Amino acid sequence: MGVCFIGRSNVGKSSLIKALFSLIPEVEVRVSKTPGHTKKMNFFKVGKAFTLVDMPGYGHRAPRDFVDMVEPYLYTRENLARTFLLVDGSVGLQKADRIALEMCEETRCPYVMVVTKMDKCGQGALLRNLLNLQDVIKTQTSSCFPQPFLISSVNYWGIHLLRCFIAHVAGSISLKETSKS
Template sequence: MFLSTKACGPRALRGLVSLCLQEYSQGTPADPWSVNPLHDLQDYLSIPIVKESYQVFNPLPEELEQGQELFKQRPGHKISMIKSVISLEKLPVQNIPEMSFVGQSNVGKSSLISALFNHSKNGPQIKTGKTPGLTKTLLFYKVSKHFTLVDMPGFGVNMPTYYKESMHTYLKTRNVLCRSFLLIDSDLGLSKTDKEGLRMMESLAKPYAIVMTKIDKPRRSELVKNLLDVTNYINKHTNICFPQPFLVSSPSLSGIKYLQTFIAHVTGNIELSSRRTEQK
């Protein structure tokens, strides 16, 4: 139920027992995670979640503070929704890095962007909803002159061809797009649609990373299982995907500061004091 068959050594079993006891005795604590929730889950496994040959993104505390600062609106540092685009001819013309958020409807794209801007007083109002397919347009959120986050239409099996083609064209041809995030619901686990999304991202041959959303929802054992399904899939079927998934919860903000800092770093807004990221 809990772990891949590779992870059944004594240490993994000890981890498993402590995991069961924790779930039994404590339920789900309010905010149980450290800066990078992936670290906490590693304690339960004897195999590394991210292969040891990859250096993971590992910013210092002061770099995390710098990363978070960029997402706070203040005088001279405006954060706003600049454009809602249906037709690709209407894309904003600008020369700053863009980061796109891709994933099936309801996976938590808009909630994640809202969480990233959680410190922005009078910042952008971001629509989230229970009705799948709420976002039919590409929504551009600009962070001063530094970068833009793009909330993409919900990706899915029933997605009209027009939207699918537009999304594909945007992701393939947008010169300023420096990274995409493919979101996967950590409660539901890797779905057929997620795999389709991964195939699309691989075919685009542009850098992307996985974000597992809603980590506040599943039991930790289920989360570990769903995470391992994703990392096994990445290892077997992808070449371009950043090998380290990001884990987040939008309501509790777990993992958010860490993702803010990653975005700040890959958009060229903060230098890390030493080289501590590795691209696959």
């Protein structure tokens, strides 16, 4: 079983995976300022049976990688527990993000929006982008998780919660309430 991370080039996919693995520094995840850095799918194993997949970005300089690899992967991968679709919080939903969103809807894979780069978002623009995103999720999606995760891979904001969510998806966290007495 596994989860994968998709999104525009430079949105912070590799950085997020690196942040998720920050407690295991031996895991080497390569990030870069240059968009189009991740050219092929990279698989990161967690334990025996769970995999995180870093994908090439779509949009700037990497459209072919995306169409050639990501789309077929989403269609054929049977044990894909969730797809995480990353959008940059400081710029909001772009045309390419909407295309990815439509693709996720078409494949009917359960997916979750992740808003990245929270550390560099101005409050006004962020609020506008988040409200817009909520509206799109509510009115235009059917297999998207209703609540986006807000994260920063620079200051680790939201990373632990997302880690727990992934562990939950992987079946290793029970949400049963523990007795308070």
